[in-house]
Amino acid sequence: MRWGMVINLAKCMRCHACVAACRIEHFLPLHITWVKxxxxxxxxxxxxxxSTYPVRCNQCADAPCVHACPTEASHQREDGIVxxxxxxxxxxxxxxxxxxxxNRTFVNKEKDPGYFxxxxxxxxxxxxxxxxxxxRGTTEKCNFCVERVDYGLERGLRPGIDRDATPACVxxxxxRALTFGDLDDPDSNVNQLIRKHDGFQLRTxxxxxxxxxxxxxxxxxxxxxxxxxxxxxxxxxxxxxVDRDAYRxxxxxxxxxxEVTS
Amino acid sequence: MKAxxxxxxxxxxxxxxxxxxxxxxxxxxxxxxxxAEVFSALGMGTYLVGLIAxxxxxxxxxxxxxxxxxxxxxxxxxxxxLVYLGKPLxxxxxxxxxxxxxxxxxxxxxVVFTTVFVGVGFFQNVFWYFLRWGDxxxxxxxxxxxxxxxxxxxxxxxxVLTGVYCGFAMSYCKGVQFWNTGxxxxxxxxxxxxxGLALSMGVILATGAGEGTIATxxxxxxxxxxxxxxxxxxxxxRAYRRHAAAEMAAQxxxxxxxxxxFWILLVLLGIVTPFVLSVVTAFMESxxxxxxxxxxxxxxxxxFALKYSVLKVGIYRSILPGVA
Numbered sequence: 001m002r003w004g005m006v007i008n009l010a011k012c013m014r015c016h017a018c019v020a021a022c023r024i025e026h027f028l029p030l031h032i033t034w035v036k037x038x039x040x041x042x043x044x045x046x047x048x049x050x051s052t053y054p055v056r057c058n059q060c061a062d063a064p065c066v067h068a069c070p071t072e073a074s075h076q077r078e079d080g081i082v083x084x085x086x087x088x089x090x091x092x093x094x095x096x097x098x099x100x101x102x103n104r105t106f107v108n109k110e111k112d113p114g115y116f117x118x119x120x121x122x123x124x125x126x127x128x129x130x131x132x133x134x135x136r137g138t139t140e141k142c143n144f145c146v147e148r149v150d151y152g153l154e155r156g157l158r159p160g161i162d163r164d165a166t167p168a169c170v171x172x173x174x175x176r177a178l179t180f181g182d183l184d185d186p187d188s189n190v191n192q193l194i195r196k197h198d199g200f201q202l203r204t205x206x207x208x209x210x211x212x213x214x215x216x217x218x219x220x221x222x223x224x225x226x227x228x229x230x231x232x233x234x235x236x237x238x239x240x241x242v243d244r245d246a247y248r249x250x251x252x253x254x255x256x257x258x259e260v261t262s
Numbered sequence: 263m264k265a266x267x268x269x270x271x272x273x274x275x276x277x278x279x280x281x282x283x284x285x286x287x288x289x290x291x292x293x294x295x296x297x298a299e300v301f302s303a304l305g306m307g308t309y310l311v312g313l314i315a316x317x318x319x320x321x322x323x324x325x326x327x328x329x330x331x332x333x334x335x336x337x338x339x340x341x342x343x344l345v346y347l348g349k350p351l352x353x354x355x356x357x358x359x360x361x362x363x364x365x366x367x368x369x370x371x372x373v374v375f376t377t378v379f380v381g382v383g384f385f386q387n388v389f390w391y392f393l394r395w396g397d398x399x400x401x402x403x404x405x406x407x408x409x410x411x412x413x414x415x416x417x418x419x420x421x422v423l424t425g426v427y428c429g430f431a432m433s434y435c436k437g438v439q440f441w442n443t444g445x446x447x448x449x450x451x452x453x454x455x456x457x458g459l460a461l462s463m464g465v466i467l468a469t470g471a472g473e474g475t476i477a478t479x480x481x482x483x484x485x486x487x488x489x490x491x492x493x494x495x496x497x498x499x500r501a502y503r504r505h506a507a508a509e510m511a512a513q514x515x516x517x518x519x520x521x522x523x524f525w526i527l528l529v530l531l532g533i534v535t536p537f538v539l540s541v542v543t544a545f546m547e548s549x550x551x552x553x554x555x556x557x558x559x560x561x562x563x564x565x566f567a568l569k570y571s572v573l574k575v576g577i578y579r580s581i582l583p584g585v586a
Contacts, residue, residue: 038582053582064436070370071355072363088355091348093286094369100437101581106286106348137348202581206436 002061002080003144003159004183004211005170006193007054011177014052018169018178022056025145025168027128029112032105034142035169054178056169057082057103057142058202058210065141068098074139080183080211081144089138096139100206104141107134144180145169160189183211281507284438284576291346292573298342299428299569303450304562305334306425307458308465309383313418315462315475320394320410322471327462328390332383335424340376368431375427379420386413425454438576439504440511445497446572452493453568456486460536460561463554476554480540487537491529511575524571532564 014037022028022035038053063082066074073088074095096104105111112134115122121129134140145167152158152165159165160180170178181190190213193199197215204210287295309331315324344350355361356373363370389410392398398406429447436442459479466476501512515524539557543550 055581064434067366068369068431068434070363070367070373071352071361073355088352089349090352090355092346092356092369093348094367094431096286097284097438097576098435100435100579102437102578108348135349139348203579208436 001078001185002183002211003059003149004080004181004190004213005056005144005167006179006181006190006199006213006215008177008179008193008197009052009214009216011175012052012054012173013175013177015174017172017174018054021168021172022142025148027125027132027134029107029134030115030117031111031113032107032134032140034105034140036103053214054169055101055103055202056212057144058101058208058212059144060208060210062208064098064100064206064208065095065104068094070094077146079149081146081149082141083143083146084139084141086133086135086138086140089135091137091139093139099141100203100208101210104139106139107136109136112136280580281510281577283574284578287576288570288573294342294346296569296573298339298346299573300566301334301338301342302425302428303454303569304457304461304565305331305339306421306451307331307454307456308334308461309421309458310418310455311458311462311479312465313386313414313421316390316414320390321475322394323462323466323469323475325387325390325394326469327465328383329387330461330465331421331458332380332387335376335383335421336380339424340380368427368434372424372427372431375420375423379417379424382413382420383417386410386417389413422451426451432572432576435576437578438511439506439508439579440501441572441576442508443497443500443504445493445500449490449493449497449568452486452490453565456483456490457561457565459483459486460558464558467551467554477544480543484537484540487533487540491533494528494533505579507577507579511577514575514577515571518575520571520574523567523574527567528564528571531560532567535560536564 016037018035019033019037023033026034028034035054035056038055059080059082061080063074063076066076066082069075069089070092071088071090073085073090074082075085076082091106093106096106115125128134148167149159149165152162155164157165160170160182163171166180167178170180179189179193181188183190185191193215194213199213199215201210201213286292308327312324312327312329312331315321316328344353347353353373356363356370357377358364358374361370364374389406393403393406393410396406426447429450432438432441433443433446459482463476463479463483466479498512498516501508503509514520536557539553539560543553543557546553
């Protein structure tokens with residue numbers, strides 16, 4: 001069993017509900033976000049294009065952060081979820097540097113000044129300090145709501161299908177852009193999506209094999225058969241942040257060729 | 263409405279989209295990591311030079327060089343790293359048998375290397391002291407010599423590992439292309455040795471012993487400085503050719519915001535000046551001490567500048583395929 005997530009970029013409408021749900025679920029301090037939303041608005045010659053990438057810890061199968069941790073505080077469970085034992089973390093921040101996706105955060109006073117700095121902590125924060133304490137001097141990241149997954153499995157629920165066993169961000173997404181399921185099961189909801197829409201991972205060249213996949217319905221419709229690099233190339237067009245030379249360096253061909261292919 | 267700009271960024275997490283510098287190990291409290299690594303290199307160089315010199319004869323300066331190298335690790339590197347930790351009182355968790363992370367983590371390995379060096383290096387220094395100044399019988403001296411050899415060998419190996427692990431730890435970071443190369447540990451070790459040679463000359467000047475050795479050390483310094491200059495140039499050329507993010511880091515180093523530190527403090531003061539001064543002193547018949555002192559100071563400034571420059575231009579690739 002290996003839990004994974006598929007994010008449909010075409011469906012994401014940039015509402016930030018997943019970010020808020022994560023904050024509420026884990027009582028996150030003011031300047032810490034486990035789920036991040038990278039949003040672009042490209043305005044080129046009057047044609048506005050929008051591209052949004054929700055990102056979170058990729059729960060890599062070969063996680064550099066786990067290998068880097070000197071105390072085994074960062075470790076990988078059998079179900080593939082990478083978790084941090086805050087009581088073991090010594091705060092060396094090597095994992096923060098080693099994570100090529102920059103998805104780890106070191107908790108310190110600057111990151112946790114209180115929701116209203118200079119004023120008393122809110123009741124929500126006080127409750128969070130009891131229910132989900134964030135230790136200063138340690139590192140944190142998204143854990144696929146591991147407590148919800150475990151809670152659900154103990155009661156015979158199915159993560160990704162039953163809400164009580166599914167990560168908060170997936171439950172909250174009103175556009176149903178997020179799908180959670182078992183990557184090891186070839187017939188699971190996530191694998192079906194990945195196969196059908198030719199899903200892709202971020203920065204596969206690192207060899208980390210992320211458990212977070214992306215799909216985009218816009219590329220070729222439901223029967224999209226576009227090659228993966230062309231699909232990624234299409235996203236680059238959405239981003240419009242790469243020049244012709246850089247594009248050729250990354251994909252080995254011209255931008256115009258990718259447009260024709262896709 | 264006519265578009266005002268070709269593109270508009272409204273991202274809230276720019277560091278994930280654009281190539282940006284790492285800050286954890288150089289800004290704010292991260293300065294402690296920089297200083298710790300500088301003292302690590304200086305300690306390694308000084309200790310090893312003293313140790314190698316002591317193979318032939320345990321002279322006063324060789325003894326003091328190993329002592330100073332050991333002290334640089336114990337009094338500076340170790341405490342600075344410790345203070346940097348978010349939870350310093352838990353540092354013991356990185357030690358075996360509490361953790362088996364040394365199998366994969368360079369940081370954990372570094373903790374082991376440093377601890378073994380500090381322990382064995384202490385005994386090596388004690389043995390050397392008694393061999394040099396102790397009133398020993400022939401059999402006692404023989405046994406102590408064997409012990410000194412064994413501890414010296416073990417401490418020397420672990421000193422090299424202590425000096426080199428930081429380079430491996432940094433080169434492991436896949437997201438920072440400028441660091442992600444096997445050349446980095448080599449650069450750190452050779453620069454550390456060159457700086458250690460310089461500090462050892464300072465020890466010779468301070469103790470007034472072994473002045474005849476200065477010329478030998480200086481010739482070695484010249485060789486190492488040339489090798490280091492070529493190595494750094496090769497490193498930069500490789501970075502330029504390797505990847506866009508590494509190229510960006512190299513450009514930042516050569517003509518960006520870090521260029522002042524790189525050209526003035528590292529290249530000019532850290533490499534060129536000591537080299538020129540060592541050539542000048544080679545032709546001087548007497549009173550070269552003031553020039554030597556200037557060269558030693560320049561060397562040490564270069565040691566600080568090297569680690570600062572490399573840590574400062576640790577630029578991440580963006581996590582999206584769109585940029586660099």
